[in-house]
Structures are given as C-alpha cells and as structure tokens.
Amino acid sequence: MSTRDVPLLEIEDLRIRVRNTPGAEILRGVSLRLWPGETLAVVGESGCGKSMTSLAVMGLLPEGLERTAGTVRLTGTPVPIGDNRAMRRIRAARIGMVFQEPMAALDPLFPVGRQVLEVLNEHQRLGRRAAWARVIELLGLVDLPDPERIARSYPHRLSGGQLQRVVIAMAIACSPEVLIADEPTTALDVTVQAQIIRLLKKLQRRTGVGIVLITHNLGLVAHSADRVMVMYAGRKVEEADTYSLFTAPRHPYTRGLLDATPNPERQATGGRLLNEIPGIVPSITDPMPGCRFAPRCVRRTEACRARVPDFTVVAGHGVACFDPVPRPGEVAA
Numbered sequence: 459m460s461t462r463d464v465p466l467l468e469i470e471d472l473r474i475r476v477r478n479t480p481g482a483e484i485l486r487g488v489s490l491r492l493w494p495g496e497t498l499a500v501v502g503e504s505g506c507g508k509s510m511t512s513l514a515v516m517g518l519l520p521e522g523l524e525r526t527a528g529t530v531r532l533t534g535t536p537v538p539i540g541d542n543r544a545m546r547r548i549r550a551a552r553i554g555m556v557f558q559e560p561m562a563a564l565d566p567l568f569p570v571g572r573q574v575l576e577v578l579n580e581h582q583r584l585g586r587r588a589a590w591a592r593v594i595e596l597l598g599l600v601d602l603p604d605p606e607r608i609a610r611s612y613p614h615r616l617s618g619g620q621l622q623r624v625v626i627a628m629a630i631a632c633s634p635e636v637l638i639a640d641e642p643t644t645a646l647d648v649t650v651q652a653q654i655i656r657l658l659k660k661l662q663r664r665t666g667v668g669i670v671l672i673t674h675n676l677g678l679v680a681h682s683a684d685r686v687m688v689m690y691a692g693r694k695v696e697e698a699d700t701y702s703l704f705t706a707p708r709h710p711y712t713r714g715l716l717d718a719t720p721n722p723e724r725q726a727t728g729g730r731l732l733n734e735i736p737g738i739v740p741s742i743t744d745p746m747p748g749c750r751f752a753p754r755c756v757r758r759t760e761a762c763r764a765r766v767p768d769f770t771v772v773a774g775h776g777v778a779c780f781d782p783v784p785r786p787g788e789v790a791a
C-alpha cells in the first residue's frame with residue numbers, strides 16, 4: 459500500500475458532549491479524511507461544531523466537554539487525544555494549528571523570533587546556531603521581508619498580517635503532516651486575507667502538508683479548497699469536491715449557504731443580492747428527532763422530522779438528506 463492510500467488525518471464517528479448536561483451533544487458522529495497535499499474546507503454557520511472538531515483532534519477540548527466516541531488517526535496510527543502528555547509531542551510536531559487571532563498564539567513580552575525558536579526547541583534537537591538559522595529561514599519562508607529584523611521585533615511592532623505569518627511559521631516549524639487553520643483570515647483585511655491563503659497554498663505545494671481550512675468565507679473556499687465538508691448542528695451534511703459542491707450542491711442547507719453568499723450576477727438578472735436561510739441553528743440541547751435542519755428546510759418531508767438521514771456517497775459526492783436537490787439534468791423523484 460502506498461502512502462497515497464492512507465489518509466494523513468482520519469476522524470471516525472467523533473462524538474462530543476457537554477459533561478453533566480444530559481442531551482447536550484456538540485458533535486453527533488463526525489467523520490472525515492484528509493489526503494496528502496489536499497486542502498479540505500470545513501464550512502457551516504456559527505455553532506455547527508467546526509472548531510470543536512479541530513480542538514478535539516489536537517486534544518484541546520475546553521474544560522467541561524468530553525469525547526464519548528470516535529477515533530482520530532494520523533497516517534493510519536491512532537492518536538491518543540485523551541492523553542495530554544502524548545498530545546504535547548504530537549501538537550506542532552505532527553499537527554500544526556493556526557487560529558483566527560494571531561495574538562492569542564503569541565506572547566506580547568517576547569520577540570517573535572524567540573517564540574518560533576521555542577517551538578523548535580521543544581520538538582527538535584538543533585544546536586543554538588542551527589536553530590536560529592532555521593528561525594530566520596522559516597520567517598523568510600512565510601514571505602516576511604527582512605526576517606532578521608522581524609525576528610527581533612516584539613508582536614506589537616507588527617501588523618495583523620505579519621503576525622499571522624509568524625504564527626504560520628510556528629505552525630510549520632517542525633514540518634507537520636497536517637495543518638489545521640481555524641478561520642485564519644477572519645481578523646484580517648480583505649487584501650491580506652487573500653495573501654495569507656496564497657501563502658498557505660505555496661507552503662502546501664512545497665511540503666505536501668494537508669490543510670483543514672475552517673472558514674465562513676465561501677469565496678476563500680472556492681479559490682483554495684480541493685474538497686468541502688459542510689457541517690450543520692454537529693453533523694456532516696454534505697461533502698464533495700469543491701467544483702461539484704459549488705455547481706451542484708445537493709443538501710438544501712448547502713444550497714442555502716451558497717444563496718446567502720453575495721452574488722452580483724444573480725442580482726443583475728433580477729434576483730436578490732443574497733438570500734438568507736430563515737431561522738437559526740437549533741440549540742445543542744434541543745432533543746429534536748430526525749434531521750436538525752428540517753425546521754428551516756424548504757424541501758422537508760414527514761420522514762425528515764422522524765429519522766436522521768444516512769450520509770450516502772455516490773461518485774464521491776456525499777449527502778445526508780431524504781430529498782436532496784436533484785443533480786443538474788436529473789428529474790426530481
């Protein structure tokens with residue numbers, strides 16, 4: 459079996475709930491696979507469980523939440539996500555992470571170069587000179603101008619975009635197999651957002667790192683992801699390659715998300731610039747049986763309120779819906 463046949467990252471049936479709160483389920487059985495060199499975007503409204511999925515993979519679930527089922531594998535080997543000590547070795551060394559707010563990952567009291575150095579020192583045995591040379595190399599790799607000067611700068615001297623580049627340098631310092639980027643551009647100007655995504659893609663081409671990109675920004679997804687996974691209220695509801703998902707979404711929720719993205723073309727032909735999805739995501743404690751999107755769904759049927767639809771994959775395109783949007787040219791049942 460070649461490495462191409464083994465996913466870099468595999469999550470199987472991950473379930474997370476709030477401790478001591480019956481029925482408060484945050485993830486209701488989430489599975490995903492990330493392949494070498496691939497970018498998988500995870501999208502969905504606020505509160506759907508995107509961040510908790512990534513925090514669980516890193517063994518960083520907030521206090522009060524617990525995993526009740528599910529496994530995580532890195533290149534086929536189970537990850538001990540409940541073992542704090544073991545996870546300290548895996549974080550950064552095998553899974554890098556970039557969050558929305560770069561300052562949350564940096565200490566304002568130390569120059570940024572020293573902070574990149576600390577990541578290296580924790581995971582690799584390099585001599586002092588070699589380690590510092592690697593810090594400068596990493597800052598150059600993330601396209602920071604004058605890396606020697608930047609390395610000696612304190613965080614408050616750098617712009618938001620530069621800080622996020624430093625955080626990316628820290629995340630890739632130990633050449634991880636997987637990079638999880640949770641809203642990495644949300645706090646940045648629009649022009650800087652595009653630069654950061656281009657940078658991640660450049661690093662991916664150089665190293666083959668697999669990227670899980672968690673975002674609300676479907677525009678970014680269209681330009682950067684190979685595959686897209688759509689989450690709704692703690693479940694995966696659709697997954698497909700990016701082109702299929704954008705041109706032929708099958709889940710009514712995905713369709714709603716795409717319609718809720720500003721579209722001047724639609725407006726020019728007499729439609730609305732954006733159509734929002736009516737209603738809100740149900741509370742995690744809502745005991746609702748069946749599909750959790752049903753109350754907001756224009757295609758709901760009796761079955762949707764009674765049972766949870768299976769996630770069914772046909773030709774690489776998966777959807778969990780009793781009455782998916784027909785494919786182009788397909789006659790509705």
Ligand SMILES: Nc1ncnc2c1ncn2[C@@H]1O[C@H](COP(=O)(O)OP(=O)(O)OP(=O)(O)O)[C@@H](O)[C@H]1O
Pocket residue numbers: 476484502503504505506507508509510511520521522523742
């Ligand atoms: N410590 C906690 N205790 C109880 N519930 C929590 C806790 N942390 C998160 N949640 C709940 O878990 C659910 C999933 O949260 P999560 O942050 O994963 O959503 P998300 O899809 O990443 O949203 P966003 O896009 O806003 O980041 C939310 O309903 C949230 O309120």
